[in-house]
Amino acid sequence: MTSYVSHTTVDCADAYGLSRWWQAVLDYSEDPDDPNEPGHEECLIRSADGRHRLLFVEVPEPKRGKNRIHFDLRPAEGTRDEELARLTGLGATVVDDLRNPDGTGWVVLADPEGNEFCILRSEGELANRRS
Template structure:
């Protein structure tokens, strides 16, 4: 058996991308991290690590995050909030019956899906 320590994002601007995900998740940037560091750690339910790499993103992610609203927010409210933080919509897979998800891109183009909250699924 193994432990998963981090989900790691290769990126051009680690601190800026970590700040987007901090605002999206409410997680905390490690106090040991500086704005100019090549590695920035975001501490939360799942630790996210952002590492500076020289090459840009070229293809679709093979692994991505699925997220949903907490504290009573809906999928659609979260989509709007994430848009305001700098994400963009890649594909809208919401169905007329309320099911489905929205595939979004973070500021560096990493895909993630916004799903219905647990309350919406019940």
């Protein structure tokens, strides 16, 4: 017998606002049978294939310190740097820039509530490096 991850839960102050932000970042959607609404204390979004789900749950405590778990994002198209520009345009902030002159590395970002995540190079960038 084994288990599987039903969804990943993100504690936050504004479940609706943060779910909408991540929905734009990941191109996820909400459940049409249970739409997210302003003021909801729990908001769920899911990938197009429904296999990955994120649940945003409002908690009274503010975020403190570094996340113990975080997302590593890889651009579905374009480059890491193009995706970095898109994400900062959506309101992400750069926490640490760990890019190297040879193109390797990543950038640590924070979402509007301070939850850290990383942006890696795209599969295309990785393939170009190997050839």
